[in-house]
Amino acid sequence: MKRNIIWALLLSPLFAFAQGEWNQKFEQLGTTLPTANTFRTASGAPGRDYWQQQADYKIVAELNDDNQSLTGRETITYFNNSPDQLSYLWLQLDQNMRSKSSDTPLITPNEMTSTMTGRDIQKVTQDYDFDGGFKISEVSDAAGQPLKHIINKTMMRVDLPKPLASGEQVTFNVAWSYNIQDRMELGGRSGYEYFPKDGNYLYTIAQWFPRMAVYDDVEGWQHKQFLGRGEFALEFGNYNVKLTVPSDFIVASTGTLQNENEVLTKTQRERFALAKKTYDKPVIIVTEAEARKAEASKAKGKKTWEYQAEDVRDFAFAASRKFIWDAQAVKLDTKTPLAMSYYPKEGNPLWEIESTKAVANTLKTYSKRTIEYPYPVAISVHSASIGMEYPMICFNYGRPEEDGSYTEAKRAGMIGVIIHEVGHNFFPMIINSDERQWSWMDEGLNSFVQSLAEKEHYPTKHRKRGDPYMMVDYMKGDKEGMRPIMTNSEQLLQFGNNAYGKPAAALSILRETIMGPELFDYAFKTYSERWAFKRPSPADFFRTMEDASAVDLDWFWKGWFYTTDHVDLSLSKVKWYKMDVPENEIENKAKKSKKAKISSGEQNQNLMDFASEAEIFSYLTVEEAAISSRQAEFRNKINDQDVQSANADRNFYELTFENKGGLVMPIILEWTYEDGSKEREYLPAEIWKKNENVVTKVFAKNKKVTNIVVDPNQETADVATENNVFPRVENNSRFDNFMNDGE
Known part of the structure; x- marks a missing residue:
């Protein structure tokens, strides 16, 4: 009897409290991580049976500058590399987030305040005079016969006439149109910016075509609805895209320009050729004087720009007659990609001085830390109040005052956003994590390498993230306002701190304090090389960092990524x-x-x-x-x-x-x-x-x-x-x- 009383005491909460709570901080993650298999090994490497789907696109589209709309038609060839038979396919219709039936305004909390601006009231009433969302006019097979399909908000299911067996491919067509939103009024990752003084538009176009949803060994179909925050899960593929725009527009795009003889003048082609062998400074391909002339004359004709891109997970472009364009070659170990910038005169003189240099610096640092940049170009496009990334192209803020003056803070902020968005070429455009589920796998890893690039090329520049001390105020804050890093994108609180700052600080501590630079750098590069052009999960990252370093880090992942504990x-x-x-x-x-x-x-x-x-x-x-x-x-x-x-x-x-x-x-x-x-x-x-x-x-x-x-x-x-x-x-x-x- 006495023995039973002693055991009861030992097991009681009171005794546990008296002895100090034991939270198993050093127990292995074990079953917290998914079980390793032949697709994804316990070492964190892709397994012998690893597979991923492929989606190739041929797209013909026209941008209408008169009414700010886009019309397109695509032919998709979908390769079923999975071991499974598929009876239907899912496509993402992200523009439907802006349709009248969107769930986004319904799930967005708001409150009344003692003073309300017009924009505040519009957010409550949703009284916008804008008809958003895709208008799907055709879904057909390769022969042009209609395919049964159903649209569920931001997702579209295409039912196949017969199941698509493992190892087979299917080709089908989709035609669509949509109205491009005023990004300065309605927000968003893409849209247009209007310049009232000269009456011109600058378009940054993304999520602009129906795209294949991901089917993989982790989630099956990743068709979680797009509500605005959680970004994208996409398949790699090859693209041929023909974009028709006003004849005086300059188009910046994912991919390699195929018909420069048709869309560039002889002088511009000569400058472009010179840029490809100039490494010390940018070459101006379209000058400010030429851009000013184009924005004043507003040609009425049309031109079609053709771009080809291989092994990319998405495609985006920017277009305007206001663009100045410069470029320079970047010498890497075995490749010489072009760093390029497109910006209106409103971006000068800051953009002409700093943008392309920042692109080049980013490619150099990231190529050392991860894999050598594999694509032919890396582009920074200037538009107000934005920072957003796509393969080979990104849209960035950083506008001087009207008289061209700018503060050091403005310069530093612009350089920081360019490094960050160009850096996204590596995470997640190449190391293709699921942004819809795990924001930290692209934002956090990218913010960390961004801090390394800034330290290397801009050592005196103020940094926003990366160093541990920068997270102290957040870490000691109210836990009710926090979520663990391992939380779905849509449920995160304090998004910037959680998805960007905290993971970046954690990796900095891991590199500088726990593992040491030599072990960390090798393991981090191993992860990048293993999962380049593949789709890693969090477990693949955690396991690879340990596998390549012989450092047991389960306690670290548990504390930093699975809890809201802080260091004291x-x-x-x-x-x-x-x-x-x-x-x-x-x-x-x-x-x-x-x-x-x-x-x-x-x-x-x-x-x-x-x-x-x-x-x-x-x-x-x-x-x-x-x-x-x-x-x-x-x-x-x-x-x-x-x-x-x-x-x-x-x-x-x-x-x-x-x-x-x-x-x-x-x-x-x-x-x-x-x-x-x-x-x-x-x-x-x-x-x-x-x-x-x-x-x-x-x-x-x-x-x-x-x-x-x-x-x-x-x-x-x-x-x-x-x-x-x-x-x-x-x-x-x-x-x-x-x-x-x-x-």
Whole structure:
């Protein structure tokens, strides 16, 4: 009976609380991750039976500048590389988010306030005079015969006349049109910007054609509805696209221009050819003077621009008669892609100076950190109030004042967004994660590499994300306003912090503090190479980082990615000990006082401080230890006189650390000694394995310690630096200057 009572006590919540809660922070992720199989291995690499679908597109479309609409027709060839038989196909109709029947306004919370702007009221009433969404006019087979289909909001199911067997392909057609929205009024990732002073439009066009949904071994069909935030899951394929626009328009696009003789002047072609072999600075292909002339004359004819793109997961373009265009070649290890920028005169002089240079710098850094950039071009397009990415092309903000002036903050912000959006070519345009489900797999990884590119090419530029200290305010915030990183895109709170900042800071800590640059860089590059032009899941990333480094990181993924815990390691207690050395017991040793003084002990007596005198411990000889512990067999292992002699003058410091934030991390210590010298020490996170809440460790030092600091360079995003120091000080400002540097 007594035994049962003891077991009940041990298992009771009260006992667990008294002993310190054990949350299994160091247990392996195990069944949290999907079971490895022949498609995706336990190492994080694609398995021997890995497969993915392919979708090729031939598209003919026209952009109507008179009424801001687009009409198109596409032929899709879909390759079923899966082991499954498919009786229907799903296509994404993302423009339907703007249709009258969209769920997006219905699921968007809003509130009344004491003052309401016209835009605020429109968000409530949805009283927009805009007819959005795709108008599907045809879905037919290769012979032009109608195919049965059904539209469910932003998804369309096409029913096949007969099931598509594994290894087979099917070709079908879709015709559509839609009205392009005023992006400055209605928002969105694409649309148009109107310039009232010259009466022209600048179009940034994306999600503009019905696109195949993903079918894979993880989700089956990824046909989660598009509500606006969660981005896109797409299949790789080859594109041939013919775009008809006004004859004085310049078109920037995914892919390689196929008919430059038909759409560019002789002078422009010569400049374009020169740009392909110019590495030191951009070559202007369409000048500002030519762009100003075009926007004033407004030609009435039409031209068709033809582009070809291979092995891309999407296709986007921009078009305007306002475009200035420049380009330069970028020398990589084996390839020389073109970095290019398209911008209206309103972007100058800033864009002519900085944009293409930023594109080139991005390609250089990302190619080193991941894989060599495989595409022929990388394009930055300027339009106001946007930052959005597509294969080989992105749309970016950063507009000077009307007089051409700009602040350093404007310049830094523009460079940052260009690096970020061009960087998305790698995550997720090449390393093709599912954005609809996991925003952090593209935004977080990309923000991390962005910070490396900025440090390499713009070391004095203010950075927004990447360094751990930048996340302190968020991490110590109200947990009710947070979600774990491993949360679906549509359910995230504080989207920028959660999907961008926190994963980027986590990877920075992983690289700089936990793994070290050499191990991290190799593992990160291995992940990029393994999953280039494939579709990785979170488990593939987690497993590869461990597989290629031999570092057990399950505790790290669990804490940073699966919880909202924060880092708050407290140095809660320090005890100072010296050995009791009796007079004349050790040869050539001066008489030792049983108490030792330390100068700092006389200061800050009312705060946490070193004791004014060291505590004394007695040395237990081998004989004494053997008698008490019955371990006489070890008598000949230790020479007591040598040990006593070696440690007679040593200072022993017993440090007690508390994990107040819940997130276990390495303990980084900086010791300051009486002579002013400093020493750094690193304790791996595994020191918390036996007790996740409190740990005590003794350090032997030859010199007296006057100060101890935990995480002196703020490497771990610790939210409470005031409890990281010993002795305590009333107003701990050791990071004040660091935090206000701008870096």
